[in-house]
Amino acid sequence: MTAEATNMRSSLYKTDARTKRRNAAEARFRVYGMMAVGFGVLALVVLLSTVLGSGFSAFRQTFVTLNVPLDAQVLDKQGNRNPAEMAKVTTIGYGNLLQAALVAELTEKGMHPEGMKAKDIGGLISKEAPAQLRNMVLANPDLIGQTVTFDAYANGRIDGYFKGRVTMESAALDSNVSPEQLQLADAMRANDMMAMKFNWGFIFGPDASELRPEAAGLGVAILGSAYMMLIVLVLSLPLGVAASIYLEEFAPKNRFTDLIEVNISNLAAVPSIVFGILGLAVFINFAGLPQSSPIVGGLVLTLMTLPTIIIATRAALKAVPPSIKDAALGIGASKMQTVFHHVLPLAMPGILTGTIIGLAQALGETAPLLLIGMVAFVRDYPAAPPEGFMDPAAALPVQVYNFTQRADPAFIERASGAIIVLMVFLLVMNLMAIILRRRFERRW
């Protein structure tokens, strides 16, 4: 560019006004193009960095580490360690235990704040912690009588304070937390009674109620999504491949084939929410399948994914050179044998790549799942397949939506965290597709 410019200057040729204008227009046009590409790339970077950036903190959570004496007098009055009888002690009993343990520990370390009520001190601990302690004890009654070290979730507001979401000023206006509690939390953190740790519960735990953001996890949603992907894979791969083989290799050119082709290309462009309506009307209302179950979600997503897989499979089948078919037919193979023994294996990498991309699309799809009841609040893990396909479950993208609909700002962080998990799955699937393509794709 610069070389040209100096050349021009030293040349005898004088650029007239019109040429200058044209050259300027040329340069402007080029800049517009660069700006457009730049805008697109910048949008991508901003999108990913803001959403992902605000989600990383969801993986770390504030825990209160406590030594809890599991008093047999309170937890097991009969003393025979029978879980059925011990179950009579509700979470309130365990909550009192945790509260007493915390107060005792603070008093022992001389950190007990003057005039602070025991209830307020207990408020530092999540309401979910007693339930977890109870489950732990009921699963292992031998713990009773011992003093166990227990990592309890800190209250969501305390966690928010350490993550910068809650400040002293906002706490003063907040009925759920007081500045005194935050000061105590600071002191406890300095004394290693409270610490930020990696929160496995966020990935594997079930969802929690609106008032306990600190305990909300993605376990049920991940399992539900996995079930749905399994159904989509099992149904859409054979169906899609079969349909593509027919259309590409056997179908005569006639009206009927045209009708199928037009249908497939139209289905690929139908808005996803319409598939949700279809699922609601046909699978739930007509066929009577249970709401918010992975089977309905899987069926709806299968119908959505089918066009993608068919289009990819047909391209892969088309790419197999005719000479291979001719050779097989020439040595006496039937048409069906040619297709299944020679064309299909050669097209397999392309088919699998298309399938994985279709699955990735299905994994991120939200709108149709909202309509088939997947927005329901589900805390129980679905059972193992195949019965589990009928159990209510959540789905990862719908869980993101659910988190955004809750009032507590702590859920925004968790929604972003859920998106990170979703994106990791998508990334892995797309990488798999790329690797498959690189390793097995043949060029003839």
Add this chain to the structure above:
Amino acid sequence: MSIGLLSLIVIALAVAGYLIGRRIALAKAGGDARRLHSLPGYYGQSVFLFTAIPALVLLAGWLLVQPVLIESRVSGMITAADIPEGSNADLVMSDVRRISTGLDLVLAQGALSEADLDTMRADFSDVRGRLAEVGVALGANVKPAVFQAAKTYRSAATTGRWLMTGAVLVLALAGMAYALSRISPEFRARNVTEAFVKTLLIGASLVAIMTTAGIVLSLVFETVHFFKLYPAKDFFFNLVWNPQFRGGSDLGIWPLLWGTLYVSLIALLVSVPVGIFAAIYLAEYASKRVRAVAKPLLEILAGIPTIVYGLFALITVGPMLRDYFAQPLGIGSSSSSVMTAGLVMGIMLIPFVSSLSDDIINAVPQAMRDGSYGLGATQSETVKQVILPAALPGIVGAILLAASRAIGETMIVVLGAGAAAKMSLNPFDAMTTVTVKIVSQLTGDTEFASPETLVAFALGLTLFVFTLGLNVLALFIVRKYREQYE
């Protein structure tokens, strides 16, 4: 017997059939495979297919039809007097279903025996309490007729199950026997198997037609249902959208259409210039290296799930637009607005416009560029006066496809555009769209047969017709005006 177990048994039978069929074929040929018409495996395959496929098809069909039949039989038992005030037959039927599953659970827990159940009557025993113990909650006490209906429902479902198991197994065995009886060295097993497989392939490709039919039928059916409850005239000409829980709603489509078109317009205003300029730059100007990096990066935008864009609109773009544009200018105070949703959707649509346009620009032959350069045109003049006119039909097609995406997009508008149905010109106002209302009407607590819920199907049909129209138009333009280059 559970359905999973039943299908496993059928498949096990079919596998056994394969092995037996193969062996019989070989035995009939005296162990010499050359005397058979087909390879021995094909004899086995024919048995496999005849055993498994008809039985599994019957199973699927039975599962689909049985609930409908039982329902129609049981609903006859419930008279108008059994339907409580403010309720309807559908709700009572769902109670019947719930009670019947609850009874199954009670029996499974062993709290009650089959004989106890026969003598149990709703007017004497506490059915509601019993069911609550097993986790089936009922809204009100159970009326005798409803309880009777539930018992009939349960027994019909149980007999149906047994009948189904029997029928499926008999059909599998019959198919197997038939296929086995046909085996002889002259039997053209390969041709039979291949014809069967071809039928299956045709069946698979019919799924696409059935899906479309399912979509159209369910939408049309429920829309007709809706128009019986709510006049079509009001739906199409009322300018107010105001659904009420207790009836008397205004369900005019115009505010929703307005919001949809406004959001789509903004999205296209963002994505079309950016997409086309990006496509031109990548196709005409960019070096190979820039292209190799920038094109996949832009295409990532198309692979990101829409819920991610929705969250981006909700937590980043919305508050930013409100704090830096709308509030300082005094033209809006809501973080969800047409502008938010449109902007974010525009970003999402960039790759749809750019990828397609890029392909089309690349398809314009080099000779046309060379001709233009030869006449002294600059590169941008070539693009503007030669390439774009040649590529125009394709680009218009790409824009129409992007528009159809924009109209059907759901999550971005659910999280970004707001829920207030109004017709305003201010892009910083929160407005709502057709898709948002489909979601909110179908995920709410209103009963299914009310116009407030059924309107979602009419909205869905509108959406379907719109997007279908745009797609067909795009296809038509691309086909009709495509330049044919040699």
